[in-house]
Amino acid sequence: MAHFRGIGNFDCISMMDSLPDGIFVVDQEMRISAFNTAAASLTGFKCEEVLGRYCHEVFCSDLCKEECPLLEAKEKHTTIHNRIMSIKRKDGKRIPITISASILYDSAGNFVGGVETIRSRRHINTIVNSVADGIFTVDRDMRIWTYNKAAEEMTGIPYSEAVGRPCQEIFHSSVCKNGCPVREAMETGQPVINREVQIIDNEGHCKPVSISASTLEDEDGNIVGAVESMRDLSMVYTLKEEIQKKYAFENMVSRNPTMRRLFEIVNDISSSEATVFIHGDSGTGKELFARAIHELSPRRVGPLIIINCGALPENLLEAEIFGVRKGAYTGADEDRPGRLELCQGGTFFLDEVGDLPLSLQVKLLRVLENREFQPVGGKETLQADVRFITATHRNLEQMVAQGTFRQDLLFRINTVTLNIPPLRERREDIPLLIDMAMQRFNALYNKRIKAVSPDLMRLILSYDFPGNVRELLNLMEQAVILCKGDEVGLEHVPENLFRNNLGECDNLPRANKAFNPGLLAEVLDRHRGNRIGAAEELGVSRTTLWRWVKQAGLENMK
Template sequence: MDTRGRATVVDLFGRSIPLSSLLDEIPSAVVILSRERRVIRLNRAAEALTGIRSEDAWGLPCRHVLRSSLCAGSCPLRSLSPDTGPTCREGDIINRDRQKVPVRITFSLVCDHEGSPVGFLEVVEDLRILQQLSDKKAHAYSFGNIIGHSPEMERLFSILPGIAQTDSSVLITGETGTGKDLLAEAIHQVSGRAKGPFIKVNCGALPETLLESELFGHEKGAFTGAAHSKPGRFKLAHNGTLFLTEIGDLPLSLQVKLLTFLDDRIIHPLGSTKGIRVDVRMIAATHRDLHAMVREGRFREDLLFRLNVVRVHIPPLRERGDDVRLLLDHFLAFFSSEFQKKIKGFSAEVLDLLLHYPYPGNVRELKNIVEYAVNVCTADTIQRRDLPAYVVEAPRGVPAPAEPAVPSRVASAPEALSPARAVSAEEGWEEVERRMILDALVQARGRRNRAAELLGWGRSTLWRKMKRYGIVGNQNRGE
């Protein structure tokens, strides 16, 4: 070996081979150190990772070349001996461009023929790609604050970024507690209107007289008590998004005014003779069956057409499969951190109970259950005694909420199939669902594609539930 660390390997393959020709072919970064922990050699991958040439690094202490977070404490090389073998640690290094790079370093002791230590070998793996893949995977399982990895949610997440980039009106449907409000805000946050205001109005929270003023505003003296002019929510949402939740509770008289705005984008405050043009994107949400309300004369059909430009349905939690476990773990970690408790997880009994609970209140109910359990838990795992009494006492297969089902599709879909017979008080949800599947298959003459449409499910959801309930036979798959 010369003074710059250029060395040869003697008698390898029966010939003397330059060490560099071997090291440079290794894709991972390799650093060879002397017994004094000074750099002897960097291979090409190590030069690329650190931004330092091997010749420039020669003779420098390892900590001055890698500048690793692992050097802050006791150097891992100090603990190596011929008896302990290699050790592996994860940390960060700072390259020549002052970038922090996450790495995994394997530290090994190099011994001579007699077993005496002569130096050290460090193999440095760049973890940036793995982190990017992990982040990408995590992003695929979420949109805003909504998480899930069931096929239904993955399909939903795949189309939402494109929807967010348009100004089309969006109608979000789904049962109470599924996360319609979160989805509306997430659409706003990733849209071109993200820097504008996001204004939310609950159409069922105010009486009709106050709701009109709240939405469209009023002029001074427009009615008794109107001592000052007030801008409505439409005006406050200018250049942003107006979210009307519980749109099914909007009175018919205000449905007409909302329809007028959607046609010309002009609002007319109470007591004003002049209209005001506003640039607002409309997102509406409801847990009601608006088509049924149209048939009953309680909702305008033309307004439904205006709102239903893009329809997004959030499936109920009972149709999201493994998302229940994902959400349980997510909220347990969140509330454990929030309440500064060291809770590791759920007991086997509690986990089995929670995985089979029907969650009529959907994700909101699941969140509340976990928050309650973390509040009262005094051990390192959630026990049966930590759950709300109604969850423990509830029989498995509690009937689903009585509100009408909405087809779980984006855009218009056929009406969801209803049970052909009445549901008895003793009959659990699982039996009701099994019967609905059988009725759908009979009505579709065994074609699973058609049966899935009647039920408002995806094909994979139908097939999974058929296997769950043992409904597998020679029905035509309808592929």
């Protein structure tokens, strides 16, 4: 039965004991003077154990010291409804509750105490604990109110140790200090959806998670906290790594059947001494194939020497390949070995062999046939203990017909031919290449970019990439450099990507917009402060819009 102390006998004792919610009354000194049966059952204290004691000694709430609902009700002359908090039971366990508080006055209008109603949230916790994602709620001071089983498993920190503590102390996330999704949700009033971050568990292990955050409001619409859900991405990342390993080959990655077949051929031919001819458009990775052949061959202990036949004029190119002897021409003051001589025991890669002048094609043919050469101005014959790999983007058959390339040289260099498909013919590789590029450039530029926006991915997948993989990597490098958040968007790529794109992407929002405070305010007003709609109209990501809103001082615009 409810007990009262110091405030007289009340006829409502039986009524209070019949209520399912816990009810207790305090005097003006915050000492408990009434305590019903439901309150005793909820807290584990007997009525006689709490009467006369300060309420903060009994409940040990996370709000007792600074945000007592009853003192707030007294200060604001109003009733506080359904404030979420946690209290400590007699057995030391913390339980989640909602609390409401009202002030008691005597007949003269003087403050004499207050009444508080507490309701268990265990049924809500039961539901929340059945969810596979980690879920927790915080108050406006970022202190944890509720915290489910999945969150315990992710962090390794039990509920009893997490509730009441700042969430930063529990999750140690990469965005706790800057870019916190919970703070962003409370400041903007807009939800944050599927943002990838990293947390650190109690054993110091880093875990990738996808988080979403939304605000919690009281009955008057005031933001009183936020709820965040976390999805463990460890398995996703593990699977992604396994996929990358499955499709990776010597610093290349592909799931395209033609490319996979080329990888098999490279494995087969690497152990031989056969001359290899690599044909493919600029930027398809011809040099990567040459390096792979060298690294998998017995000659990997020797050097890989690369010569670009189109990079030097004829006289310098001849000296660069074959070397020069002193006095061969004006300025040749000493013997200088050529790249062939320096490549002994290794692999000699002639890139853009289609640009090789006809006079040098003859000399190269002799090297291929006899494995010997003479330096410029020299009389001695040197042996060429090298394996030859050549490459070009040109049509050598057509050049033979035009008389600009020797047919006998073509026959000699293409013992084994590798035809590398352009990127437009293997679009299924683009997501893999993007993942590889983001890992590389995140490390290079100390960024934490996790994803590409759906609009940008759709645009990239429909673009023909005349520059092939090289162009895609350059595009991603620029995007990573310009991106300030964790998602690369349309605003981070060059305008020509839109201008030259296929017609099917003409309806994509243009991303070449500059920050315009006046336009931003107009669009926000038109959308009544809705950030998602405003971002879509402006053609920018939500992260960019939020940065612009803060820069313009429009955070409170509704």
